[in-house]
Amino acid sequence: MLGAIKGIRSEICPYCFEHFKLGKTPFRCTSPMSRCAPEVDSVLERHWEDSRPMGKVLAGPGRFVRSVECPDCSNKSRKRLCPTCHSDLPHTTGDFKNYVFAVIGAKESGKSHYISVLINQIKKQVGPDLNMLLEPMNDPTIRRYRNDFYNPVYNEKRIIEATQSALANRNVQSPLVYCLTFTGKNLIGRNAIKKAAVLVFFDTAGEDLDDEDTMSTVNKYIYRSDGIILLIDPLQLPQVRNDLGDGTSLPGVNTETTDILTRTTRLIQKGQNIKPNAQIKIPLAVAFSKFDAVDSLVDDQFQLHANGRHIGGFDDADFQATNSEMMALLVRWDGHDLVQQVQTRYKRHGFFGLSALGCNPHGSKEVPRVAPRRVEDPFLWLLAENGLIGRNK
Amino acid sequence: MLGKTAHQFYYTSCKIGLSGYAGFQTRAESTGLALEDRRELERKSGYQPPRDTERATEAGGDLLAEACPQSYKVIQLASGRTAVLQISYSGEDYSGRFGNYFAHGLVFDGRPGDSWPVDLFAWPRWVKALNEAEADKDPEPLPMISLDELAIGDDFGFPELQDFLSEDASRRDDLAKMVSSVFAGASDGRKLLIREVSAVGAMYWVACVLKAFPRTCQAGLTCSTFQFDPRGTLAINATLGETDFLFDEGERKYQFYVFDFLTQNHSALDVETHEYPSTVASWMASDPERLLRFHDFAEHFTLSEADDRLKHVLRLFRIQDGEELQLPESDINEMLDFVATFGTPVAVRLVLQESTAFLAALAKAPVEIWVRSFKRLIGFAATKPDPAVASSFAMAWLEGLHHFVFSELSAPQPLFSLRKTLLESISDTEHLLAISTSLPEQLDRIVDAVPNLDAPRLEAAMAQVLWASMQTGSWPSLQGTPARQLIEAAISVADPTTFTWAMRPVHQSPKNLCHMIELIVSIIKDSIADKEIDAAYGADLQMKLGQDFADLFSETLSQNQLSVIGFLLQDSNFNEVIFGDWQRGLEASQDKMAWHLKYESAVFGQPSNYQKWALPRTINHLHSVLSSKEFREQMCRWVISHRTKQMSKKNAEYVLQVAMKTVTFDPQDTHSDEIASIIEKEILERKMSISSGRAALRIYTRSAIKAEKLPASASAAIKQVDQSTYFEFMLPILSQRLEQVSDIKGYKNAIIPLINYGRAGDFLQIYLLHMKNRSTSERLDAFELAEIGFWLNFDKSDKACSDLEAIEIGARKALFLKIRVANPKTMKKALTFIRRLPNDPNAEIKGNWIMSLETLSAERGSWIQKIITLGKRQ
Secondary structure (H helix, E strand, C coil), X not given: CHHHHHHCCXXXXXXXXXXXXXXXXXXXXXXXXXXXXXXXXXXXXXHHCCCCEECCEECCCCCCCCCEECCCCCCEECEEECCCCCCECCCCECCECEEEEEEEECCCCCHHHHHHHHHHHHHHHHHHHCCEEEEECCHHHHHHHHHHHHHHHHHCXXXXXXXXXXXXXXXXXXXXXXXXXXXXXXXXXXXXXXXXXXXXXXXXXXXXXXXXXXXXXXXXXXXCCCEEEEEECHHHCHHHHHHHHHHCCCCCCCCCHHHHHHHHHHHHHHHCCCCCXXXXXCCEEEXXXXXXXXXHHCCCCCHHHCCCCCCCCEEHHHHHHHHHHHHHHHHHCCCHHHHHHHHXXXXXXXXXXXXXXXXXXXXXXXXXXXXXXXXXXXXXXXHHHCCCCCEEC | CECCEEEEEEEEEECCCCCCCCEEXXXXXXXXXXXXXXXXXXXXXXXXXXXXXXXXXXXXXXXXXXHCCCEEEEEECCCCCEEEEXXXXXXXXXXXXXXXXXXXXXXXXXXXXCCCHHHHHHCCCCCCCCCHHHCCCCCCCECCEEHHHCCCCCCCCHHHHHHHHHCCCCHHHHHHHHHHHHHHHHHHCCEEEEECCCHHHHHHHHHHHHHCCCHXXXXXXXXXXXXXXXXXXXCEEEECCCCCCCCCHHHHHHHEEEEXXXXXXXXXXXXXXXXXXXXXXXXHHHCHHHHHHHHHHHCCECCCCCCCCHHHHHHHHHHHCCCCCCCCHHHHHHHHHHHHHHECHHHHHHHHHCHHHHHHCCCCCCHHHHHHHHHHHHHHHHHCCCHHHHHHHHHHHHHHHHHHHHHCCCXXXXXXXXXXXXXXXXXXXXXXXXXXXXXXXXXXHHHHHHHHCCHHHHXXXXXXXXXXXXXXXXXXXXXXXXXXXXXXXHHHHCCCCCCHHHHHHHCCCHHHHHHHHHHHHHHHHHHHHCCCCCHHHHHXXXXXXXXXXXXXXXXXXXXXXXXXXXXXXXXXXXXXXXXXXXXXXXXXXXXXXXXXXXXXXHHCCCCCHHHHHHHHHHHHHHHHHCCHHHHHHHHHHHXXXXXXXXXXXXXXXXXXXXXXXXXXXXXXXXHHHHHHHHHHHHHHHCCCCCCCHHHHHHHHHHHHHCCCCCCHHHHHHHHHCCHHHHHHHHHHHHHHHHCCCCCHHHHHHHHHHHHHCCCHHHHHHHHHHHHHHCXXXXXXXXXXXXXXXXXXXXXXCCHHHHHHHHHHHHHHHHHHHHHHCCCHHHHHHHHHHHHHCCCCCCHHHHHHHHHHHHHHHHXXXXXXXXXXXXXXXX
């Protein structure tokens, strides 16, 4: 009975972001290739240009099952595939909901560095504070995070290279998939897993958000996400650049943040078929990155200068304070239209200020020390908005 | 199709480009490049340097270039266009961040000129980074590049590739395996992956693999000289350094064909290294000029995929290049199918013109396979008519004849059946084949083969040579013809066991058969004249020729055979031939007499020189093959038909003598009368030295029986004949004359004339024989009683009986013996008759007879009496 219900349940593929019914998923034979000859998966080839011979695709029975037997080798496989793109679905699919969080922003807004530091922070610091365990779901996630995000910043102490367009680099199209497990005391007081969620992070090349056509091609995940973190480089705001003067190393002028927000909004409206007069329900966290670079422009008494403290739940009071401070700053920095745009189009939204590296690497391109500030705030806010964690009032 | 111009395309991370926003984008392109092509090029232009070199890239400048390998790619766009890309890591982008790269593409409508795409790797005008001075300016459309501007360097020319392969002895085999992998990958989806230790090595490997395939087959041979991502791989991929490839067992055994020159841990190939890979690798390493010629040759085919079918192109090239290949029939058929599908008209013509070599490739196949393939080739040519190929087919067929029939000694029939098909299917081959066959070098080959040929193969050779001679008008001629060469060769190398092989090809044409016999006889006569053979052997050969001539015809004395004999009879040069023919026919016939009569009737209708020449030989031969009776009958026929009158005296005497033996003395035998009459007459007329005694006696038989007085000539004849003839003549006369007598006087009158013919000794034997013949008689009839009386009363003083005295004792003894074994009744009758005879002149003899017979009669009577008495007692 439970299987039948699950079979008709709709899920979203964290790779191609197409909806699918759990009962319709095929499987991939997981026998050693020496035992069951691999073959080219034409679906995988079409979607991902991956023509490597893989384990055979095994058709499902048309209802939810946990495994399917390979007719050739009799191996029972549990590797579930997306019916549309044949990507390997997380093994928790059907048990835990997938939550897709998109990190978007203009070029050089610090998306890659943000993800690099955020994941590390959740693992090392925020997780234990909130009884959460963040674990990569698959080898590609492990490899990609290590190679593209962690190693450059933490080991090689350099800035991450410019993210290539997802059009040219398939790695960029591959999400980072994590399992977030919540632990706590059960009814009899023992430690137990209380719930879990699959988190899917997307890093996006800024230029892929510059073009609406490209967005609709490679950034479908945005309108199918459960939360969006829009990173804005405050150093791109003309008023900020003026206020900082020549003493600060500034990046080149880039796409206007409001343009990206406009395109994102339109993408979501189209993708979710939302009327122009309706608000978008996806929580939007507007986060100003590289906040350490504008410290001098922020009032000393602002709570934004301090790190957040989310112990046992999302610190809602802190959020309310920083949210107000950020909106005030935006107005001061001639960003009132941005606030207006967010408030008008997004039912749930928040403004954040954060620094992933804690320093400005422009010029030296080196990261001598990673000193993150409030990187977890927008993420935890999204978790709270999705009901994954509670709020501390 | 050749692309005559190329669109250019720049892709990099830049501030100003075609997207309108900063970042990775198409910086510039040539006017007219389709948007879809641009989008696809953007997707294919990704670049990630090896991870283990990323830090070095930050050093910039030369170190940057050294550390990050350039990636050259050849890709096929969905639009069908070919793009060649050079992608260079360029370090920092406009924003100062690392990770930028620059892709420069050339997009061709078809093939990039008359070269391999890989040659473009050495194009000196590749752009590797955006010119800083122009980075902030709006991009101008890039100019189109004409083929003339594509001055291709020779970095990857065949000599350079040869040098590369020769640096390490194992590289040739590695290349062959790589090419095999490309073939295998077409079916199992495993792409070729080469891990090299240097970017240059990687490029050379890619160039070697690409140039192992013809220019026309490069469509599917996409490649990348540096590939980072295992996804999005192309057909041929090279990589180096730390990338996303794992080089684990899964990749090596199941996902790629890995050639890892870093660890030397290559994929094991499940497939053998086939002909194509090993050949092209070998040529590239040792004979690049030939490989280049092969690639030029491949231009004649429209095959655009680099798959296993290239082996057909390779084989065709090797054949065309003079190599002798041995191929199974299935491969030949596949090759023809291939040419039919992919051959340009030039290729088809080449293949057909190379039919000779093409079919030579099948030389080790059984003849039936070769013939089938040839027919298929003919069919192929018939569907793609080309007047220029007839000569090739003619030569191919001729080579087949040489090889299979004259060398392999296969049955010739399939070849001649094939010739029929060939002549019917392809115009002009008849004339060309005839000309080719008649070429001196071809004739020499046939003649040279003669010592090894048996009769069927010789016949095939003659058939072909004659056919060609007839087609070219050199037949018939006695001198200098190919047929003459063939026959001379056959005669000179060994005693020909038969000439049938020479005649059978023309045996259905009396005219040509006459010419052939004339030719052979001419050769034999010339050989005799030149003292190459002696006359006797020459005669034997001619007779053998005649015998073989006879063997040509299954039907006895067919119309054709008689026509030829009629021709031969006109010239005494052919006497031996005709005689051999007659001999062979006689030998083969069941009823030799009947056959001979038929032959004689048909052939000897008119007098001819041949008859005179042949008669003694005929008689001798008949004597040896016919039974005595048959032989005599034949002689009689000649006598009755007065053939002997046409014979020499000597021959006629022999025939008459033999015929005379058939003459009987049976009064009812009128045939003997006729024979005897003719014989005696001819002997007398021609004053022959032989005796006509038997014939003469036959004439007097009836007179003798009638006891008429015989003329003196009869007595002479009786005296002349041999004893056997005398017995034969006299015995019936004696019997008939004695059986007519019934008293002693009559007996005397009958016997005295007979004894008077002379030869008393012989007469006694006849008389005793006559007595013996009557000994079984149990009775004593009047003739016998007269006989007893005659001999018991025989008077020696009677002059009329003087000649009988010689047989008196013998006759009486025979009579007495006859009486004493007679039954008692007969014996009693004899006693009674004897007692009544007068005592004189032989009273004593008579008394002895009576006493003996009485004693004998008494003994027999007592014995009988004893038996009767004994029977009664019991």
